[in-house]
Amino acid sequence: MRKPIIAGNWKMNKLVAEGARFVVDIREKVPSGDEVDTVVCAPFVHLPFLTEAAREYHVQIGAQNMHYEESGAFTGEVSPQMLEDLLVDYVIIGHSERRQYYNETDETVNKKTLAAFENNLNPIVCVGETLEQRDNNETMSFVEGQVRQALDGLTEEQAKQVVIAYEPIWAIGTGRTATSEQANEVCAHIRKVVKDQFGEDVSEAVRIQYGGSVKPANIEELLGMSDIDGALVGGASLKEEDFLKLVEAGQNAR
Numbered sequence: 001m002r003k004p005i006i007a008g009n010w011k012m013n014k015l016v017a018e019g020a021r022f023v024v025d026i027r028e029k030v031p032s033g034d035e036v037d038t039v040v041c042a043p044f045v046h047l048p049f050l051t052e053a054a055r056e057y058h059v060q061i062g063a064q065n066m067h068y069e070e071s072g073a074f075t076g077e078v079s080p081q082m083l084e085d086l087l088v089d090y091v092i093i094g095h096s097e098r099r100q101y102y103n104e105t106d107e108t109v110n111k112k113t114l115a116a117f118e119n120n121l122n123p124i125v126c127v128g129e130t131l132e133q134r135d136n137n138e139t140m141s142f143v144e145g146q147v148r149q150a151l152d153g154l155t156e157e158q159a160k161q162v163v164i165a166y167e168p169i170w171a172i173g174t175g176r177t178a179t180s181e182q183a184n185e186v187c188a189h190i191r192k193v194v195k196d197q198f199g200e201d202v203s204e205a206v207r208i209q210y211g212g213s214v215k216p217a218n219i220e221e222l223l224g225m226s227d228i229d230g231a232l233v234g235g236a237s238l239k240e241e242d243f244l245k246l247v248e249a250g251q252n253a254r
């Protein structure tokens with residue numbers, strides 16, 4: 001049985017004091033990590049305090065991006081080693097906003113995914129199609145290509161541990177959620193791609209999240225689907241009350 005994973009992606013929101021208050025307020029209310037993985041992915045400047053505040057609690061802390069090199073002349077970048085040094089648990093890789101605005105490619109996504117494992121970070125690898133691709137019936141082939149390239153070169157153990165987030169771009173921040181059937185159909189296809197690439201053991205273990213306008217009102221139905229193991233949540237992860245409801249839905253999902 002795959003453990004549900006609920007991850008908030010704050011994107012470029014919250015000042016440090018606001019982020020700190022959020023985690024301090026929720027940390028005692030978050031259920032045991034045996035039942036559900038609860039992750040807060042915050043901007044870099046929050047990470048030193050948040051990893052400290054979350055220690056001894058069941059909140060895990062994630063970054064939203066990183067470079068794939070360990071160090072060097074890359075002005076403005078943050079390395080996997082730096083995240084590991086802060087005891088960060090997760091890192092989002094290849095979010096569609098980074099692919100769209102910051103030249104993230106399937107190649108850099110692959111390098112970052114490999115680098116995450118070299119530095120004891122759990123990657124959350126994002127994939128998903130545009131509305132145009134969906135309308136042209138290219139969703140399955142496009143997402144398949146993204147998954148294959150992202151996971152290329154991983155060992156079976158690493159592939160089991162990776163989290164894949166299926167986030168259709170047209171459903172992000174638009175209030176327009178994919179129906180649970182639409183979301184599940186693509187998540188099931190992703191699992192099949194992973195099976196072709198790594199075998200059934202891996203595909204049955206790998207966790208696949210849905211992301212795109214997830215909120216307390218729709219999460220239960222999404223988590224009830226056969227191939228959706230969690231959610232990557234933007235807007236609704238910014239409010240403590242809503243985020244805790246999402247985590248509770250995760251706790252009750254299996």
Ligand SMILES: O=C(CO)COP(=O)(O)O
Pocket residue numbers: 009095167171172173174175211212213214232233234235236
């Ligand atoms: O991009 C997302 C999470 O990474 C989804 O954002 P929203 O939940 O705001 O649609």
